[in-house]
Every structure is written in structure tokens, then in C-alpha cells.
Amino acid sequence: MTGFVQTQSIDARTAPLDARRSLFRVLFGDVLSTVSTLAILFAVIALAPKLVSWGLLNGIWAGEGTQCTGAGACWAFLRAKYPFILFGIYPPGQYWRPVALIVIFIGLTLYSLPPKNWKTSTLWAWVIGTVVALALMAGGVPGLEAVPTDSWGGLPVTLILTVLSLGLGFPLAIALALGRQSELKAVKYICVAVIEGIRGLPLLSLLFIVSILLPLMLPDGLKIDKLLRALVAMTVFSAAYLAEVLRGGLQGLHNGQGEAADALSLSWWSKTRLIILPQAISNVIPPLTNTVVVMVKNTSLVLIVGLYDLLSAGRAALADPAWPAPFAETYGFIALIYFIICFSITRYTHWIERQNLFGVNR
Amino acid sequence: MAFIELSGVNKWYGQYHALRDVSLSVDKGERIVICGPSGSGKSTLIRCINALEGHHQGTISVGGTALTSDIKTVEGVRKSVGMVFQSFNLFPHLTILQNCTLAPIHVKKMKKAEAEDLAMSLLERVRIGEQALKYPGQLSGGQQQRVAIARALCMQPDVMLFDEPTSALDAEMVKEVLDIMVDLAGSGMTMLCVTHEMGFARQVADRVVFMDAGQIIEMNTPDAFFRAPQHERTRQFLSQILH
Numbered sequence: 288m289t290g291f292v293q294t295q296s297i298d299a300r301t302a303p304l305d306a307r308r309s310l311f312r313v314l315f316g317d318v319l320s321t322v323s324t325l326a327i328l329f330a331v332i333a334l335a336p337k338l339v340s341w342g343l344l345n346g347i348w349a350g351e352g353t354q355c356t357g358a359g360a361c362w363a364f365l366r367a368k369y370p371f372i373l374f375g376i377y378p379p380g381q382y383w384r385p386v387a388l389i390v391i392f393i394g395l396t397l398y399s400l401p402p403k404n405w406k407t408s409t410l411w412a413w414v415i416g417t418v419v420a421l422a423l424m425a426g427g428v429p430g431l432e433a434v435p436t437d438s439w440g441g442l443p444v445t446l447i448l449t450v451l452s453l454g455l456g457f458p459l460a461i462a463l464a465l466g467r468q469s470e471l472k473a474v475k476y477i478c479v480a481v482i483e484g485i486r487g488l489p490l491l492s493l494l495f496i497v498s499i500l501l502p503l504m505l506p507d508g509l510k511i512d513k514l515l516r517a518l519v520a521m522t523v524f525s526a527a528y529l530a531e532v533l534r535g536g537l538q539g540l541h542n543g544q545g546e547a548a549d550a551l552s553l554s555w556w557s558k559t560r561l562i563i564l565p566q567a568i569s570n571v572i573p574p575l576t577n578t579v580v581v582m583v584k585n586t587s588l589v590l591i592v593g594l595y596d597l598l599s600a601g602r603a604a605l606a607d608p609a610w611p612a613p614f615a616e617t618y619g620f621i622a623l624i625y626f627i628i629c630f631s632i633t634r635y636t637h638w639i640e641r642q643n644l645f646g647v648n649r
Numbered sequence: 650m651a652f653i654e655l656s657g658v659n660k661w662y663g664q665y666h667a668l669r670d671v672s673l674s675v676d677k678g679e680r681i682v683i684c685g686p687s688g689s690g691k692s693t694l695i696r697c698i699n700a701l702e703g704h705h706q707g708t709i710s711v712g713g714t715a716l717t718s719d720i721k722t723v724e725g726v727r728k729s730v731g732m733v734f735q736s737f738n739l740f741p742h743l744t745i746l747q748n749c750t751l752a753p754i755h756v757k758k759m760k761k762a763e764a765e766d767l768a769m770s771l772l773e774r775v776r777i778g779e780q781a782l783k784y785p786g787q788l789s790g791g792q793q794q795r796v797a798i799a800r801a802l803c804m805q806p807d808v809m810l811f812d813e814p815t816s817a818l819d820a821e822m823v824k825e826v827l828d829i830m831v832d833l834a835g836s837g838m839t840m841l842c843v844t845h846e847m848g849f850a851r852q853v854a855d856r857v858v859f860m861d862a863g864q865i866i867e868m869n870t871p872d873a874f875f876r877a878p879q880h881e882r883t884r885q886f887l888s889q890i891l892h
Contacts, residue, residue, distance in 0.1 A: 546701055547738035548842035551804060552727035555720075561751065565742050 352610035361613035365620050368604040372620065375440015375595040381432065385443040385459040388420040391482070392446050400635060402642060413454065437512040440595030442624065448596065452521035453579060459522065460529030464537060465559065467530070485522045485527035490585055493520045498592040517589045525582050536567035576636040580629045599622055650713070651676040652697060652839060653808065658707035660693060668704065669863040677807070680840045682850040685860035686886060691843045694860070695810045698841070699730040712807060728756065731801030735813040737784035737793040745772065745796050746781040749803045757804070771799040775829050791822025795829055809833065811842040847891060853877065859883050878879050
């Protein structure tokens with residue numbers, strides 16, 4: 288073998304074109320891709336005309352229930368009923384109040400998305416915003432007519448259940464996840480029992496238990512609000528699931544992190560709050576947002592205990608005898624709202640995964 | 650009385666007898682290097698001194714305080730004992746500066762500005778001041794270990810424990826960390842270092858401790874230790890690592 292010495296350093300060059308994937312190659316790059324692309328194209332071409340004629344050409348866009356004959360989509364129904372679907376039986380003159388709640392919740396959510404806003408003041412903004420939004424919905428002060436929770440409905444109920452069950456469930460989940468790792472056996476086994484007990488029940492049965500059995504067990508005269516009961520059930524449910532996600536984050540943490548904190552003489556609480564939890568939580572952001580998506584959709588189950596969330600308000604709207612009950616249009620509309628919420632969360636998850644938190648690509 | 654006093658310390662992992670009747674006293678300002686084959690108990694020994702591991706028999710006292718399982722006693726001892734780990738263990742979600750100010754602020758209740766001044770002066774001392782606002786993940790291993798040393802020094806400890814501080818480093822980075830440790834030794838800091846860097850031991854140690862199978866086999870000045878090891882096991886070990 289002869290020796291070799293590099294005399295000139297090689298500069299980095301850009302990759303050649305065929306090292307990258309073009310859209311054409313993705314769609315028609317090999318036999319399987321070509322076949323699936325063509326199959327999907329064919330299906331779209333076959334189905335599109337019917338959909339267009341039903342939804343657009345023969346669709347009824349305005350008018351009364353009698354004009355919807357069934358030939359096309361009855362968009363007029365949504366036009367007449369969308370306030371009812373969105374706000375349920377809330378007094379029509381007071382719609383600005385549920386609108387305010389929706390604006391507050393969506394505004395706070397948008398503000399909380401970028402990691403630079405993850406701070407204590409944001410948490411306080413949520414607490415204050417939620418109290419104000421709920422106070423607006425309930426009213427009962429001079430100048431603001433009281434509206435009992437029995438009259439709340441639609442999107443606000445869906446948002447309230449989602450936000451509060453997750454917001455109250457999260458601290459509970461942290462306590463459960465930490466408790467599960469406790470060296471105190473009693474604490475550990477109580478937490479395991481709570482988590483596994485709740486995870487072993489379908490949400491539906493949990494809603495029944497809290498909504499029907501709980502009032503029976505309470506002393507006479509003590510009544511708990513129906514919405515509050517459903518909220519309790521959903522909160523413990525989300526807490527149990529979030530706790531298991533957090534456990535993954537805690538277990539994924541290198542031992543050395545806790546040891547370094549111990550060696551610096553940090554107390555257990557400082558160590559947990561400043562070192563362990565921030566890392567454990569940011570490690571499980573994708574599965575956490577996944578749980579959020581599941582909980583958004585789980586709220587629709589409260590119709591079983593007589594609450595008017597978005598889905599049950601839609602069903603109630605369909606019961607109007609003046610209209611021919613256009614199921615597809617109504618459920619399509621509701622599905623669209625759920626989709627927008629859930630798809631946004633999914634896109635956010637993708638975005639947050641690409642952020643280099645802590646200056647490192649993960 | 651010596652600053653650190655271990656007497657008849659025993660420790661088990663399950664049935665495994667990890668430390669066997671270990672006695673060692675270290676005076677203020679002394680530099681001790683502990684060496685030995687892996688699994689010999691050297692890391693366990695220094696981890697017992699700041700109670701990262703509990704011991705089962707014998708007594709350990711630091712600065713006159715006997716270690717018990719009482720959390721306040723343990724936290725008190727830890728305040729005066731700094732530790733540097735093999736895998737650095739910087740907090741990845743905090744900047745270099747925040748890594749250094751965390752304990753002074755939350756343990757010593759120091760004002761933020763004061764803690765930052767202290768941290769900056771120590772980061773300068775380990776020659777890394779210009780990286781203060783970066784995150785650990787953006788630094789090389791050698792730089793991270795120097796930050797870890799500065800972080801421990803920010804608590805103004807009486808003793809520094811080093812648990813194989815250069816073992817996880819590329820050869821190119823070992824020297825930059827050893828230079829800092831030599832510098833620290835020169836300042837009169839009491840140090841206990843578990844390390845395989847025999848050059849470092851020769852240069853700064855007052856005593857070299859050789860351990861095997863959970864016991865202290867031999868302990869002597871570096872000169873005597875390397876020139877004329879007494880125990881057969883020591884000679885065997887030294888012939889393996891010194892070529």
C-alpha cells in the first residue's frame with residue numbers, strides 16, 4: 288500500500304437532483320404508487336359528479352323547510368338552524384355571551400401555542416379568562432340576565448368540557464404520575480389503583496356513575512349541577528390518561544438529572560418543579576396533544592347524560608318537524624367543526640416537534 | 650479532626666457487598682485521587698459522601714456533621730459538597746447561565762443579579778463565559794464538563810467530588826477539563842477525584858487511593874504509590890494501565 292496525503296480540502300456541494308423526491312416520483316415512482324394514484328383518481332372522478340349535483344346544483348340554499356324536497360342538499364336548514372346548533376337553547380337575545388366565551392377560549396389557546404409564551408402569567412390569563420367566560424355565560428348580576436347551565440349548549444359546552452377537563456385534569460395527572468413513582472408504598476398503590484381503575488372503565492360508564500349514582504349517594508337536598516357532574520367525570524378520566532402519558536416522560540428522563548439536582552442540594556419540590564417536570568412534559572408533547580384530540584371528541588359522549596354539547600344540539604335541531612331532518616348536512620357541518628379543531632391540534636403538534644426547544648434539534 | 654471522615658463504611662446492592670469496611674479521612678485542602686478497576690466501588694464511595702447513595706454500616710461525617718437519612722442533614726451536607734459527574738448531567742432545558750444560577754437562587758436564596766455575577770465570574774474562570782446564553786446541547790463535551798464544574802463551584806462548596814470527569818470525553822477534550830481541575834487544585838480546594846488519569850494523579854494528588862472489590866487496597870503519596878506499590882493487586886493494576 289502506498290501512503291496518501293490530502294493536499295486540497297474538498298468543499299461541500301449540493302446534492303444531485305435525483306437524490307431528492309419530486310411530486311411525480313411520489314405519485315408514480317413505482318408500480319404500487321402508480322396503481323394507488325390511479326385508483327384514487329378514478330374514485331374521485333366517479334363520485335365527484337354526484338356530490339356536486341347533490342351539494343351544489345340541486346342544493347337548496349335558502350327558504351323554508353317545505354322547499355327541501357330531498358333532491359339536493361338542504362343548506363337552508365343549516366342557515367336557519369346554525370345558531371341553535373352552535374349555542375343550543377341559550378336565550379337567542381344573549382348569543383353574544385357564548386360568542387364571547389368562544390372568542391376568549393380560542394384567543395387564549397392561540398396565545399399559548401408558541402413556547403415563548405409558556406410562563407406563569409399565561410397560566411393566570413387562563414384562570415382569569417375562564418372565570419370571566421363562565422361568569423358571562425352564567426350571568427345573574429345586575430344587567431346580565433341569569434342563564435342556568437341547563438340552558439347552555441352547543442359549541443360553548445364542548446369547549447368548556449374540553450378546556451376544563453384538561454386544564455383541571457393536568458395538575459391532577461401530574462400528582463398521579465409523581466405519586467405512582469413515589470417510594471411511599473401506600474401513595475404509590477393508591478395512585479396505581481386510581482389510574483388503572485379509571486382507565487379500565489369506558490368513559491360512558493364513568494359518566495353514568497358520576498351523573499346517576501353520585502346524586503343517589505349524596506344526602507337529600509344537596510344537588511350538584513349536571514354540567515359539573517359531567518365535568519368531574521371527564522376530569523378524572525383525562526387525568527388518568529394524561530398521567531400515563533406523563534409517566535412515559537418521567538421514565539424517559541436520565542437518572543443523572545435528578546442526581547445532579549440532588550447533588551446541588553435542591554429540595555424534592557424544587558427538583559421536581561424546575562428540573563424533572565419541565566423535561567418530562569416537553570418530552571411527551573406529541574402524545575399529550577394526542578390525548579387532547581381524543582378528549583375533544585370524547586366530549587360528545589355527554590349527550591348520554593342529557594347535556595347539549597355541539598353534537599347533541601345538532602341532533603336536537605334535527606327534531607324540528609318543520610324541516611325534513613337533513614342528517615348528512617347537519618352531521619357534516621358538525622364534523623367540519625370537530626375536524627377544524629382536531630386537525631389544527633395535529634398541525635400544531637407537527638410544528639412544535641420541529642421547534643428546537645432548548646437550542647437542540649430533537 | 651479531618652474534614653471528611655469515613656469509618657468502617659459498608660454498603661450492599663442487594664446481596665452484593667459493594668463497600669467493605671472502608672475508612673478514609675480527608676483534611677481540608679487535601680487532594681485525593683481514587684483509582685481502581687471498574688466495579689471496585691470507587692464511584693459508590695464518593696457518591697456516599699454526598700448521600701446520593703446511602704450506606705448501611707459505619708459513619709460518614711462531612712465538616713463535623715454525621716450523615717443520617719434525615720433529609721435536612723443530607724441537604725445541609727450537600728450544600729458544602731460539589732459534584733461533577735461522568736456524563737456532565739447539565740440541565741438541557743436551561744441555559745448555561747441558568748444551570749449555574751439555579752442552586753444559588755433556589756437553595757441559597759441568593760438574589761438573581763448576585764447569582765448571575767457569581768456564575769459569570771466562575772464561567773470566566775473555566776474559560777467559557779462567552780457561551781453563557783447557549784444551551785448545553787450546543788456545547789462540546791469538554792465545554793459541558795467545564796460548565797458542570799462551574800455549576801458546582803457556584804454553590805461555593807468546601808469539597809469537590811469528581812466521578813470520572815474525563816471518561817466520557819474525546820481524547821482531544823480531556824486536557825481542557827484536566828487543566829481546569831489542576832487550576833482548581835492549585836487554589837486550595839479539597840478534592841476527591843475518581844479518575845484513570847494517572848498523569849493528573851502524579852501532578853496534583855496528595856494521596857492516591859487504590860480500591861478493588863469494595864476495599865481500599867493501598868493508599869500512599871503519588872510518588873511512593875507509582876514508584877513502589879506494595880500490594881500485589883496494585884502492581885498488577887498499574888502494569889495494566891501504565892505502559
